[in-house]
Amino acid sequence: MKCFSIDLDGTLLNSEHDISEANLQTINELHEQGHAVILNTGRAYADVIKIEALQNLEIPIFCVNGSVLFSEKRELLYEATISIETYKELFPILKGLGVGILVYTNYGGFPSTLPPLHKKSKEELNTLFEEFNYDEILEKDQLKIYKLIALTHHDELEKVEEVKKALECKFDISMASSFPNNVEITSNEAHKGKALLRYQKMMNLNFEEIIAFGDGGNDLAMFEVATTSVAMANAPLHVQQKADIITKSNDEDGFAHAVHHLLNLHTEALVK
Numbered sequence: 641m642k643c644f645s646i647d648l649d650g651t652l653l654n655s656e657h658d659i660s661e662a663n664l665q666t667i668n669e670l671h672e673q674g675h676a677v678i679l680n681t682g683r684a685y686a687d688v689i690k691i692e693a694l695q696n697l698e699i700p701i702f703c704v705n706g707s708v709l710f711s712e713k714r715e716l717l718y719e720a721t722i723s724i725e726t727y728k729e730l731f732p733i734l735k736g737l738g739v740g741i742l743v744y745t746n747y748g749g750f751p752s753t754l755p756p757l758h759k760k761s762k763e764e765l766n767t768l769f770e771e772f773n774y775d776e777i778l779e780k781d782q783l784k785i786y787k788l789i790a791l792t793h794h795d796e797l798e799k800v801e802e803v804k805k806a807l808e809c810k811f812d813i814s815m816a817s818s819f820p821n822n823v824e825i826t827s828n829e830a831h832k833g834k835a836l837l838r839y840q841k842m843m844n845l846n847f848e849e850i851i852a853f854g855d856g857g858n859d860l861a862m863f864e865v866a867t868t869s870v871a872m873a874n875a876p877l878h879v880q881q882k883a884d885i886i887t888k889s890n891d892e893d894g895f896a897h898a899v900h901h902l903l904n905l906h907t908e909a910l911v912k
Contacts (some may be wrong), residue, residue, distance in 0.1 A: 650875070653890065676700075684703055720826065724783065730811060737802055739790040750777050757791075789824050791821065851869075854872070871887070
């Protein structure tokens with residue numbers, strides 16, 4: 641059994657955040673052939689199942705960078721959380737750096753999750769973060785915190801490195817960037833690669849190969865455990881450099897293209 645681990649945004653989804661017919665058909669074909677197909681995303685579960693084409697797929701969904709694992713029947717298999725104590729130490733550091741802060745919890749994302757913010761203006765984002773009362777989050781009963789996102793404007797990308805330097809080696813956390821203007825902060829146990837190995841062990845499976853598809857910095861964790869890593873043509877250069885293969889872009893059915901050629905061993909048609 642081969643395992644195909646697929647990122648969503650910028651990989652399986654096109655620029656309109658839709659899944660093409662070619663990509664959907666490829667997933668169904670892999671499933672029918674008996675391969676394990678896993679969606680491995682930084683998105684929260686609620687933002688995954690909003691995508692109509694994915695609602696009827698019976699495949700596992702790993703959310704929030706490997707923090708929350710769901711089976712193909714949507715049963716919760718595993719959770720990795722950031723402790724409330726760590727959150728209380730982290731939050732003022734991020735606040736002091738002047739970045740926007742998203743908090744992913746078992747109650748949803750506050751003040752939002754990332755996908756709804758993609759088209760908001762700089763002014764709208766500033767207002768959202770300035771007006772939100774973060775103290776309300778800690779008042780919630782049996783709160784679980786899965787992830788924080790430090791979000792900067794595209795003209796302030798230097799803050800991404802400032803965030804990483806401010807938090808580095810101070811907490812038991814993982815950090816990765818799904819987009820050039822963010823830092824995603826999760827438990828050290830939350831990691832797209834660790835999630836694949838954890839699932840394989842939990843389900844008593846034996847993956848002959850792990851083929852990982854991604855376009856962002858948070859996908860490098862998948863590449864670390866993959867036997868074959870595939871970067872999209874739209875991925876940043878540092879992600880492409882870590883991949884074994886570079887396929888077409890997410891707007892050119894790059895996932896379907898790569899799978900077709902990998903399974904038929906027509907690798908000469910792929911870049912790199």
